[in-house]
Amino acid sequence: MDTKSHLIETATTLFQQKGYKTVGLNEILKACNVTKGALYHHFPNGKDELLVTCLLALKEDITTDIQTIFSKHLSTKDAIISMIDTLIHSFEKTGTITGYTFSxxxxxxxxxxxxxxxxxxxxxxxxxxxxxxKLLEDGFSKEAATAMSLLLTASIEGAMMLCLTQQSTDPLKTIAKLLPNIMEKF
Structure with missing residues (x-):
């Protein structure tokens, strides 16, 4: 892995685990085993530029992961359940959901x-x-699909944060049970 990619990957993990303000530049440099000069070579504006680059990389990774899951399922309901199951499995395996949440x-x-x-x-x-x-493909109206997509995003992001703070997959398991019922009644 090249230096720039290593910096992005390591900083992303550290930012997700500890927060941007808590992670110092020296901690990133030490974790990557690189010099300040190497960091500023790739990110002339320093830590702020590195954060934005990390967020852009997360955008690409998360979007790809979600699209892959959604392409394997005919309905939004099945895709959402699969995605939540993936998040639960990740948390149970590693004790975190790093890579999926940026809240x-x-x-x-x-x-x-x-x-x-x-x-x-x-x-x-x-x-x-x-x-x-996906909701439009399921036959939802534009207005209902837009509202439901907001509800799904807020519910899943919120449940991921609760999983991290509670150190439990219960919040994701709960919304996995509730969201399909809500979608059917919407």
Whole structure:
């Protein structure tokens, strides 16, 4: 793996686990075993530029993962259950959901930097768009699909944060039971 990719991957994990403000530049450098010069070579604007690049990489990875899951299922209901099962399995295997959630970064940084807020907003919009497209294929009206995609995004993101804080998969398991029923009644 090249230095830039290693910096992005390592910083993303650290930011997700500890938060942007808590992770110091020296911690990133030490974890990557690189010099400050190497970091500034790839990210001339430093840690802020690295964060935005991490968010863009997350956007790509999460979008690809969700699209892959959704392409394997005929209905949104089945795709959502599969996606939640993937998240539960990840948490049970590793004790975290790193790679899927970026809410900690959003809550910490979105009001401090327009560039970070925009990167986070774009990622949420991508997720909602995937859900909305599948819901439209299921026969939902545009208005209902848009509303339901927001509900799905908020529920899944919220459940992931609760899993991390409670150190339990119960929040994801609960929404896995409730969301399909809500979708049928919507």
């Amino acid at each position: 900690s970064i959003v809550s910490e940084m979105a009001t401090m930097s327009e560039e970070v807020r925009k990167a986070c907003s774009d990622l949420y919009e991508n997720i909602e768009h995937i859900y909305c497209t």
